[in-house]
Amino acid sequence: FWYTNTGGPLTAAEVEHYLQLMAETDGVEADVEQIRGFLEGDKGGQFIMVNIVDLNENPPTIGGVEPGASADDLMARYMEFMFPAMLRRACHPAFYGPAIGPVVDLVGLPGAHEWDQAVLMRYRSVRDMLEIVTNPEFAGRHDYKIAALDKTVAFPVSPLLYYSDLRFVLGLLLLTLCALINLLISGKRNNPKNLSGINI
Structure with a gap:
């Protein structure tokens, strides 16, 4: 029961509410109008966020972290907030693995031959994800993630x-x-x- 979303899909009022919060939240860099279609198409079920990550070998110094901190150190600071926030809502990592070689098939994406890891995050619902990313504490923590990354691709999928x-x-x-x-x-x-x- 806890693992299953019982709140149904987002209502039209909730869509507008969360879009407004995202527009006002520092650290949320998504195109608000682009994400509208994702929110309006919510079916109320779980989804998987696919994350393809290339870590920054020389991340910039960021407040609250000692100079010379590695990308892994910065991601750990980011996940200090994310793990508890996710687990309280039955959201969790579903898969993690480091890359063992360069991209072997690439079409229409210049400069994307090298990646460091892939992570699949399970979210109980779109509403749960929005509650996490519109939390005021998320903004400061998200800065650690941005500093840790050289590039990334993240998109939601419906698990079959x-x-x-x-x-x-x-x-x-x-x-x-x-x-x-x-x-x-x-x-x-x-x-x-x-x-x-x-x-x-």
Whole structure:
């Protein structure tokens, strides 16, 4: 129940409310009118934010962080806010992996041959994502992420084959547990030593 959005899709009033908040929030760099279509098309379900990341090898010095901090240090400061904010809303990383080679197929995207990592973030709903990014604390933390990156691409997708869904995993665990209990009970019933009451 906690893992599933029960609030339904965004209403028209909510769309306008969140767009206004995003326009007023420092650190939110999305084209507000471009994102309108995403919000208005909300179906109320979960989605995955695909993040392709190239870290800055020489990030600029930013307030609150010691000079010479690495991109990983800056991202860690950003995630200090993001992880708790996401987990409170049943949002979490679904996949993370470092790149093991350059791009092997590239069309129409100059200068995008090198990436460092890919991250998939599961959001319970569009509303949950908006609550996070319009939090005033997000603006300051987002500066750490921007400083840590040389370039990035992020876009939302609707999961069709998503076996990391915790509801699916929990279902498999419960089925496995029931099967084991059934085997134990069946084994006791069929135990040949349990012959009391049988006349031979």
